[in-house]
Amino acid sequence: MKKIILIALFISSLFSNELLVTYDTKVDNNLNITFASKSYTISDGQKEKLNEYVDFLFTNYHLSIDLEGHTDSIGSEKQNIALSIKRVETVKAYLINEGIIESRINTVSCGESRPKVSNQTKENRQINRRVVAKTFETFK
Numbered sequence: 001m002k003k004i005i006l007i008a009l010f011i012s013s014l015f016s017n018e019l020l021v022t023y024d025t026k027v028d029n030n031l032n033i034t035f036a037s038k039s040y041t042i043s044d045g046q047k048e049k050l051n052e053y054v055d056f057l058f059t060n061y062h063l064s065i066d067l068e069g070h071t072d073s074i075g076s077e078k079q080n081i082a083l084s085i086k087r088v089e090t091v092k093a094y095l096i097n098e099g100i101i102e103s104r105i106n107t108v109s110c111g112e113s114r115p116k117v118s119n120q121t122k123e124n125r126q127i128n129r130r131v132v133a134k135t136f137e138t139f140k
Helices: 002-014 044-057 077-099 122-128
Strands: 021-026 031-036 063-070 105-111 129-140
Touching: 031 044, 044 077, 044 129, 077 105, 077 129
Parallel strands: 063 105
Antiparallel strands: 021 129, 031 129, 063 129
């Protein structure tokens, strides 16, 4: 049912003469999906978080998403950029598969360049292996 409503809203916007304007107004909703080392597979526990986020996005169809892919500092910079691309694209594909329109999703891959915490411990490296989502409003 959610997919049908969202598709109807998208189709109606195609025939509207109104211009969509995007403002960088962040909405208070955090999504942080973590990954195993050297992996871009979404675990079952993280899928539960994504499913809750999908429900949030269906309820707030006017929001767009910035997805950021990150890694820890293990491996070369080139390997980590490639891994962060795979992670962010995997999360994007999951959202699209659940019915979120692709045009609502922007992606950026940061590799190891923006750690949340120091990479000195195993626990901290786990925190840095992530995809985060930031939502912002799109107004008509």
